[in-house]
Amino acid sequence: MSDSITETEPRTLGTSPAPITAAPMMAAPITAAPITAAPITAAPVRAPQTASALTLQNLRALLTGETLVLHISGFRHPDDAQQLTQKMIDHAQFERYFRAPDIGVQRTGMTFFETNGSDDLLLRYYEEALLGTRTLRQVCSPRLSPVDQLRLELGDLWLEGLRNENAHGRPMLAGIGRVFENGFELPPHQDILARDLRDATQPPLANHQPLLRQFSANIYLRPAAQGGELEIWDFTPSFQEQEGLRDREFQYEGIIARTALPAPTVVIDPQPGDLILFDSSCIHAVRASQGGPRVSMSLFIGYRGPNQPLTYWN
Secondary structure, three states: OOOOOOOOOOOOOOOOOOOOOOOOOOOOOOOOOOOOOOOOOOOOEEEEEEOOOOOHHHHHHHOOEEEEEEEOOOOOHHHHHHHHHHHHHHHOEEOOOOOOOOOOOOOOOOOOHHOOOHHHHHHHHHHHHHHHHHHHHHHHHHOOOOHHHHHHHHHOOOOOOOOOOOOOOOOOOOOEEEEEEOOEEEEEEOOHHHHHHOOOOOOOOOOOOOOEEEEEEEEEEEEEOOOOOOOEOOOOOOOOHHOOOOOOOOOOOOOOOOOHHHOOEEEEEEOOOOOOEEEEOOOOOEEOOOOOEEEEEEEEEEEOOOOOEEEEEE
């Protein structure tokens, strides 16, 4: 079994302020042939790790694939998380993902995955990236943004450095706030930069090196009153396998049918201020939440090897 996931194709192993309470936009369901793929029966092979602080040891275990999930409890103080939540709701502008308008998740800035097949959206993404990064920082001011805190701590630990991901020679968005609408789930899916680059209208730079692994970093400001658990499967389907597992009830083609999956390897109920990092090429989901919007911040982290800088983007 290989520990690495290359960007050419993942391998099987064994992402005035608009009111949060606005009526959700609903896209018409796609009625295509039902899923016929056989259920996945892969056994879990990696365990999660819980810690009170980010260290070089637990970071290395995550980056090299020894650990599936790294859960840092109390990354931000719960009282601080609560105050940041209110600032986000009061001052940030949220909007649903352009590429997944029928999923009840809103974000503060346009993400790279949304540029799919459009020169105009790709140009807009790069034009708005730095503004989006700075706006999130200003919303958190005078407190340090949790995303900036994470970048500082990663830079302190990883002596090879930390830099903005460089797909097209322009700064990429670095950090978003997210709100999960009441009663909605984030269905099973993967987040893989190589697939997003494949879908973009411009190829990456000639010297752009593929990632060995990609991680999702989520800082939880206000978890759901009920539900909202993070689910992760220790399984990374290839592009062809993912096509066979697709849930065609959703507009976004990257959604995977729950009926084709076994029970998740890990289910985590995050608490205010927690940081959770995990391999985003593995299938993951967020269960439907109740009792008000679920608020978090997120960032992707890229790993190219022990002697290479880490990268970040959204």
